[in-house]
Amino acid sequence: EPAGAATMTDAVDGHNGSLQNVQTGVPGFQGSGYRFNGSNSVAVVPASGDFNPGNANFSFIVHVNFTTVPSAAVVDYDLLRGPTQGAYKMEIVARNNRTKAKALCFFQGSGGKATLVAGPHLADGRWHTLECRKTSSAIQLLVDGAVFTKAASVGSLTNTGPVSLGAKSYRGGGDWYQGLMDEVSISIN
Numbered sequence: 001e002p003a004g005a006a007t008m009t010d011a012v013d014g015h016n017g018s019l020q021n022v023q024t025g026v027p028g029f030q031g032s033g034y035r036f037n038g039s040n041s042v043a044v045v046p047a048s049g050d051f052n053p054g055n056a057n058f059s060f061i062v063h064v065n066f067t068t069v070p071s072a073a074v075v076d077y078d079l080l081r082g083p084t085q086g087a088y089k090m091e092i093v094a095r096n097n098r099t100k101a102k103a104l105c106f107f108q109g110s111g112g113k114a115t116l117v118a119g120p121h122l123a124d125g126r127w128h129t130l131e132c133r134k135t136s137s138a139i140q141l142l143v144d145g146a147v148f149t150k151a152a153s154v155g156s157l158t159n160t161g162p163v164s165l166g167a168k169s170y171r172g173g174g175d176w177y178q179g180l181m182d183e184v185s186i187s188i189n
Contacts, residue, residue, distance in 0.1 A: 008034060008043045008165070008184075013050060017043035017165060028182035029063035029127045034166075038068070038178025042167035050186065051082060051163055055156045057189040059133040062090055062165075066179025067125045069101045070094045076104070077177040078168045079130070080184065082159035090132050091175070093117060105132035105141045111155025119143030127182075 008017035020042050023035035034043070045051075062079045070076050070092060077092040091104040101123040106115045118141050122128050131142040134154060141148045165184060168174035 008045075010045075015045050015048055015050065017045040017163075019043050022166065026180060028180065029065070029129075030183055033063075033065075033180050033182030035180055036166040036177040038074070038176050040173060041176065042173060043165040045163040045165070047160055047162050050188070052159050053134070053157045053188045055136070057133070057135050058088070058157060058187070059131055059189070060088070060090065060186045061129065061131045061184065062181060063127055063129050063183045064092070064122070064177075064179055064181055065125065065127045066092070066101075066177075067123050068178050069098055069123045070175075072098065074176065076175050077166075077179075078175040079165065079177060079181070080186075081164045081168065082157075082161070088132070088134070088157060088159070090130060092122060092177070103128075103130045103141055103143055105139055107132075107134045107139055107152070107154045107157065109134075109155040109157040111153050114139050114150060114152030114154050116141045116148060116150045118148035119146060127180075 022041045025032045026035045079090045081089040087108045089106045092101050093104045100121045103119050104117045133140040139152045166177040
């Protein structure tokens with residue numbers, strides 16, 4: 001994305017996100033990326049049927065690079081969040097008395113909800129590839145290719161609202177991410 005751009009560009013399907021207080025043109029995972037400031041940065045991608053998986057297998061990938069573990073005041077960093085009933089999200093959560101930052105996947109559908117926290121400490125200033133997956137019988141978290149699985153039948157996922165990147169909500173914010181982000185994707189399989 002060129003420096004000064006007001007959007008996060010979708011190179012495949014045209015689901016561009018509007019940026020609020022996000023710095024563009026910083027070194028990314030591939031090419032240039034985005035810097036979220038930890039206090040009021042968010043990217044908002046308008047609602048689309050492409051983000052509403054129903055019963056299908058579903059996954060999303062985010063590439064991140066950060067050094068600060070979420071504080072007690074922040075609690076966690078929301079990286080990607082589908083906001084409506086049948087929610088899904090990816091977060092960075094603090095563990096071990098706020099000395100370790102781990103990835104979290106969460107899905108809530110018609111059959112219930114499931115959360116999975118796993119993987120190594122991520123606040124090390126290196127790029128990490130994080131992926132959350134939902135199938136009919138499990139959820140998975142992939143951290144730099146390492147796979148962590150939890151049996152779960154969350155049922156159908158319904159999302160009719162925008163997807164937020166870097167914050168809890170496109171409306172009021174919160175759980176502000178502090179770090180770099182690049183190459184975000186959402187897939188229904």
